[in-house]
Amino acid sequence: MSSINRVKSELEDLLELEDVEAVVLFRIDGSVIESSFDNNYTSRKIRVLQWCKDNVPRVSQEMRGNNLQKVTYELSDTCILFFAIGKIGILTTLANNTANLSLLAVETKRKASTIENYM
């Protein structure tokens, strides 16, 4: 399996977790490397995804500057987890606001380290 297919498979795993709606692997400049979405398309989700894309460069700068592994945003109806993948990527998990963030963070961290190995 190629690296990108492996990455895709890891994202699909995360998407299967309860309350997860979208998973996107961004390059630190905001370009999308790979993504995975649930079947339920909503305008809300795309607004949040667009917000993520626009903010990834800033978030990644903050993460590198302050040596942060994880940044969490809790918006009114959505939770977003940003996990650093080495110096090049940001794994972004979007979940609804009832998601168990602790459990989600455990698996996202795990996936982030797995994906880092693929890259």
Add this chain to the structure above:
Amino acid sequence: MENIDRISSGINGIDKLLYGGFIKNSVNSIVGSSGTGKTTFALAYLQQGLIAGDDVLYLSFEEEPKKLISEGKSLGINLEEHHQNISEVIHLVESEKIVEFMTEILPALAKKLKTQQVKHTRIVLDPLTPILWEFTTEKEQRRVLTKVYNYLSSLGTVLQTVEEPNAFGQTDIGASETRVPIYLSDTVIHIQNLGLGGKYNRTCKVVKSRKTAHLEGIYPLRFNYGTGIEIETGTEHETSFNVYLEERKQEVLEKLRLWSKSSDKKQRTIAEIGIDLIKKPNKKNQETTYEIIKLLADSGMVQEVKR
């Protein structure tokens, strides 16, 4: 709700977003950065005009007609199939002639056509951006465009494409480069290439719509062989669309009830058919119901029947 004459955009899904299509004799803008599908949008609009029997005029300010025709073909928009000499319809306005064309030739042409009482015409300006570069101040742009839009919209329905500034992947619909055409347009549709993947790759949103309501969401847009572009309106806003349909239905029913008491036999017949159709809608295809409602609500319907 005001009863407005509309024309189909030719793009799957857009008519639904606009509750029935573009308003006749309006100015409509498709705003998006490079590669989002603006020209494909315009070509599909042109094709729909040819299918509907409208007169069409495509003013290209960048691409050669041949290139545009072949671009359309690659997505299944075969303009030559609908017009024997399609290159007569698509004109390239060269950059050195833009100022003269916009200030003198186009207004004169419009005036002349107006006096000849041509059919409803679909006019495409693709892309508007080189024009904006020639008239650098907003004041100038406003002066020239207002005049041109007035002439063109009296002839038919205008669709123009506007290049959205795109710096380092970030787009900006509110940028000064797009401000004047957006301000002067009746409808503005924003298409984006977010590059997020899947349904979230390319999106479409109606950001402005004068005289009529529109669906508010951001919808997936995809290239589609045959119609060029397709907007997936999905089920998210079915409810609001149904509310709109219901409103239209009541409005038409009221009119038909009046007609059913009319002394004119033809009006009574239309009313009888109309009421029957509305009371037994085709649940499987709400679009059909909508078309029927639109048709029955048309004030020219009686005249048409009489003819």
Add this chain to the structure above:
Amino acid sequence: MQVKSGMVSNRSLKKVVKELIDDVILEIKGIPDFLLIAFTSKYKRTDYKRALELLTQETGVKNLIGGTFPAIGVQNEVPTTQGGAAFTFKGSEIKVQRPIIYKNIRTKKKKFITEFPKIYNTTKAKSKIAFVLSTGPKLQPNAMEQLKLLDSYPAIRYQKMFNVLGSGLEWLLGKQGLGTGSYIDELLNYLAINNVSELIGGATFDIDLENNYQFVSDFIYSNSLVGTSFSSDTIKFGHSWTFDKSEKTKEYSITHKLKSGYIQKINGERANNKLLQIMDVPSDIYNEFFEKFSYANALYLSGIKEEDGNYHPFMTANHPKLKGVVSTLPPSKITEDPIKAELFTQSGLGIEKSAYECVNKAAEKITNPKFGIFINCANRLLIAGDKIAEENKKLAERLGDNVPFITLYSGCEFSIFSKKPKYTTVSIHGLVAGK
């Protein structure tokens, strides 16, 4: 002695099992003597069944026990909440008792408490320890409605009588799957009296209090207890427990309570409001939190001081429907007099520190660790979040880089230390085997 443990995370349990077989179990030469299998909670029962069938067919393992947990960890890996882990060994140094299964353990304890001590004591080996996994809490939709009865005036006024009713209700709720406190505490006491001197175990669990399963061979059970015991003349089994007692904040007195662990009043006032007041948590915020998030997220840690100066940890849940507080205080800790309790604050660092303390104590008489099995409260996982990986590193740090271990994030933890039972929650219990 060959020992292996490994973990795979994937949305497909079939893929998880195939990789566990290839990369962990088949790494053992010959048929393993023991296989502990843990899967995370959110797969379907049929998936577990198929996975177990594949495992037994492909590996030929007879002594397989396991269960479902919200998360699982092994050495050198970030724990997973979506996958499975296998821990396995083979060698003449450790004798493994054929796994046992007791169905409907909450309501049918007698068979277990009479049979198990005999099985445990068949061997006279120098070192032995029982290993048990039992069903954890599940919540029926009407459970809180039933518990409301315990808030009534007669239930508070006539406590002795209502202790019986409380036990009855507990039995009823227990039958439906609520709680572990009462039945595990009772089982451990019986076992300890009947010469089961050393035991370690935990409850299979699902964070959302839905389904949790136990496995023996390729059979899958709910509401059951599965177990085995290890014995050896050459390998020592050290075990220990602890919890994050880094910070005590406020004291309170449990003045009205039932044997079932239900706290009616604190400092003489209705327990629910009073505890929130002591914790300084506005009830509307807590209630919203309770509704929105899982039960396990809304639990608070307290401790009661014991005679030896140590603390016994327990959890409280202020369910918005109740005037009292549901606690995990075991019946053996509930005295007639008011019980003095203290609120504790948990932290990621405290959790790491306590994990190290646990493994350190378990391994204190062992110079050459061969493996470890840790039963770690799922609530600690929720507190630590992704920092739980640091806790796992602490375990590896003490055991040694390449020593295999498995961590099961459980619904409750329990042990018997030299015939002294210990049923706790929000704790970590650890077993270290070695020379």
